Amino acid sequence: MNYTPFYQSHLASNGKIVDFGGWALPVNYGSQIKEHETVRQRAGMFDVSHMVITDVHGVDAKQFLRNLISNDVEKLEKFGIGKALYAALLNQEAGVIDDLIVYLMPFGYRIVSNAATESKDLSWIKQVAGNFKVELFARRDLAMLAVQGPEAIKRVSEAHPQVAEQLAALKPFMAVDNNNYFYARTGYTGEDGLEIMFPKEEANTLWLTLLDHGVEPCGLGARDTLRLEAGMNLYGHEMDESVTPASCGMDWVVDLNDESRDFIGKKAYQLIKKSPDYMVQVGLIMEGKGVLREGQIIKQNGVEVGVITSGTFSPSLKLSIAIAKVNQNINGNAEAVIRDKLEPVKIVKLPFVRNGKQVYTK
Amino acid sequence: MYTDDMKFVDTHEWIKTESDDVVAVGITHHAQELLGDLVYVELPAVGKVVDAGDTIGVVESVKAASDLYSPVSGEIVEINEEVVNDPTLANSDPHQAGWLFKLKLSKPEEIGKLLSADKYKALIG
Numbered sequence: 001m002n003y004t005p006f007y008q009s010h011l012a013s014n015g016k017i018v019d020f021g022g023w024a025l026p027v028n029y030g031s032q033i034k035e036h037e038t039v040r041q042r043a044g045m046f047d048v049s050h051m052v053i054t055d056v057h058g059v060d061a062k063q064f065l066r067n068l069i070s071n072d073v074e075k076l077e078k079f080g081i082g083k084a085l086y087a088a089l090l091n092q093e094a095g096v097i098d099d100l101i102v103y104l105m106p107f108g109y110r111i112v113s114n115a116a117t118e119s120k121d122l123s124w125i126k127q128v129a130g131n132f133k134v135e136l137f138a139r140r141d142l143a144m145l146a147v148q149g150p151e152a153i154k155r156v157s158e159a160h161p162q163v164a165e166q167l168a169a170l171k172p173f174m175a176v177d178n179n180n181y182f183y184a185r186t187g188y189t190g191e192d193g194l195e196i197m198f199p200k201e202e203a204n205t206l207w208l209t210l211l212d213h214g215v216e217p218c219g220l221g222a223r224d225t226l227r228l229e230a231g232m233n234l235y236g237h238e239m240d241e242s243v244t245p246a247s248c249g250m251d252w253v254v255d256l257n258d259e260s261r262d263f264i265g266k267k268a269y270q271l272i273k274k275s276p277d278y279m280v281q282v283g284l285i286m287e288g289k290g291v292l293r294e295g296q297i298i299k300q301n302g303v304e305v306g307v308i309t310s311g312t313f314s315p316s317l318k319l320s321i322a323i324a325k326v327n328q329n330i331n332g333n334a335e336a337v338i339r340d341k342l343e344p345v346k347i348v349k350l351p352f353v354r355n356g357k358q359v360y361t362k
Numbered sequence: 363m364y365t366d367d368m369k370f371v372d373t374h375e376w377i378k379t380e381s382d383d384v385v386a387v388g389i390t391h392h393a394q395e396l397l398g399d400l401v402y403v404e405l406p407a408v409g410k411v412v413d414a415g416d417t418i419g420v421v422e423s424v425k426a427a428s429d430l431y432s433p434v435s436g437e438i439v440e441i442n443e444e445v446v447n448d449p450t451l452a453n454s455d456p457h458q459a460g461w462l463f464k465l466k467l468s469k470p471e472e473i474g475k476l477l478s479a480d481k482y483k484a485l486i487g
Contacts, residue, residue, distance in 0.1 A: 032424060033399040033450070221398065225424065289402050291422050313401040313424050339427075 004049035005143040005203035013217045021116045023050040025220055032221030036315040039189055039226055040356045043149035044218035045210055050115040053142055053197060054125070058134035061108035067263050068128050069102065070245060072255040076104040082175040084186055087253050088245050089113070089121065090265030094272060095241035096248065097124055099233060101186060103175050114235050128264070143200040147215055148193035150356070156183070156194055159213045188223065190230025190353055228312050228321060231283060231351030237294060237310045238281065238323055244272050247325055249281035249350065276328060279306065283350040283360060284322040284336070288343055292322035292336055299342065300334040308336065314352060321352050363391055364483050368457070369476035371433040372485060376457060383470055387433060388461040389421060389452055392486045397423040400449035405441040405463055412436065412465070414472055419462070421452065434472045436465040
C-alpha cells in the first residue's frame with residue numbers, strides 16, 4: 001500500500017480510508033454528498049498527491065513535447081511561464097494512453113498525469129524521450145493538494161498572505177510559483193480553485209492551516225460526483241487505449257493547426273475523423289428514480305446505440321447523470337438498461353453543471 | 363447500537379417486534395456504512411404479501427444499489443414515507459427513525475430463527 005504525505009491528516013480528520021489503486025486515500029470524511037455541496041458552495045480540499053508530477057528539462061524539451069502529446073505546447077509561449085495545457089498522450093493508433101496537464105516552466109515543462117497509469121506512462125515517455133536531448137525528473141518530493149470552490153482562492157490567500165497579490169492576479173489555467181509552492185488555477189470539479197504542488201514535508205502543516213481557514217476535507221467520492229457534473233473525463237472510464245479523442249470528447253485537445261507538427265497518433269486520428277463510424281460522447285440525465293451506472297447499455301427504439309462510461313447521482317441536480325459513448329447522431333430520448341428494465345433517459349450536451357448551476361438543456 | 367430488542371439477518375437488516383404479530387424492519391448501521399450516502403429507497407406496496415427471503419425493494423446509494431429482502435413472511439402494513447423523501451435518514455438513524463417497513467407476521471415462529479445481537483456483531487466482526 002502507498003501512503004501520501006497527507007495520510008496522518010486524513011486519519012486526524014476522520015477520513016474513511018480505502019485502497020484506491022494501491023494508494024490509501026479517503027473515500028469520504030463522513031458524507032460525500034455534504035463534501036460535494038461544500039465544494040459547490042464554499043471550499044473543499046482534496047489530497048491528490050498520488051498523481052504523478054514529471055519535470056522535463058533539456059534543450060529539446062519543446063520539440064519532445066510537441067511530438068509526444070496531442071496538444072501543442074508552442075501555444076504556451078504567448079502566455080508565458082505558468083500557462084497550463086490539457087492534452088492527451090496518444091499511442092500510434094491514436095488510442096489514449098493518459099490525459100494530462102502540461103505547464104510552461106522556467107526550466108522547461110511540468111507534466112501532471114494520473115497515478116493509475118504511472119508506470120505505463122513513464123515507460124512510454126522514456127521511450128519517446130530517447131530521441132531527444134531531455135532529462136526527466138519524477139517529483140515524488142512534492143505533495144499536491146487541490147483546493148476547490150467559489151471561496152477556495154480567497155481562503156488560500158488568507159492562509160498564505162505572502163502570495164495573496166499574485167493569486168488575485170492569477171488567471172484560469174495559469175500557475176504561479178512562490179517560495180517553493182506552485183499554485184495552479186486548475187481543477188477537476190468545475191469550480192474555481194487551485195492545485196498546489198509543494199514540499200511534501202509540509203503537507204500536514206498546510207492541511208491544518210487550511211482547516212483553520214475554513215477549508216473542509218473532501219474525499220474521492222465527492223471528487224467523482226463533482227467531476228461528473230462538470231463533464232470531465234476519468235481515465236479508465238471515458239477513455240483507455242482502445243478509445244480515441246474523437247470518442248471521449250477530446251477532439252479539442254488534438255491540435256492540428258500547425259501542419260508541420262508531427263505528433264504520435266496524428267495520422268491515425270486524422271483517418272478516424274474521416275470515417276462516419278466512430279462513437280461520440282454525450283451526457284445523459286434520468287428524471288426517474290435510480291442511479292445510472294458504468295456499463296449500462298443505452299438503447300433507442302429497441303436498438304443498442306451505446307454504453308454508459310460513468311454514472312452517478314448528482315447531488316447538485318438531485319437526479320442521476322451519466323457520461324456515455326454512443327453512435328453519432330443519437331439525440332433526444334433514449335433508454336438505459338438497468339437491471340433488465342428499460343428506464344427513460346434524455347441525451348444532453350455536457351457539462352451538467354457550471355459555477356454551481358445547471359447548464360445543460362434537454 | 364445492536365441491542366437485545368433487535369434481531370438480525372445476514373443480509374444486514376434488523377427486525378424489532380412492535381406488538382404480538384407486527385414487526386418493524388430496517389437496514390443495519392453496518393449496511394448503511396458500507397453503502398454510503400443513500401439517494402433512493404424503493405419500498406414495497408402496503409398490502410403486499412411476502413415470503414421470507416423475497417426481494418421486495420431497493421436501497422440505492424451513490425456507490426451501489428442493494429436489494430432489500432423481507433427477513434420474514436407476512437403482509438406489509440406500513441412503510442416509512444419519511445425515509446422515502448429523505449433516504450439519508452437511513453444513514454443517520456438506521457435503527458430508529460430510518461426504519462423502512464412494518465409487516466404483520468404470517469409465520470411468527472420465523473422470529474426464533476433470526477440472529478441475536480451478539481450473533482450479528484460476531485458476523486460483522
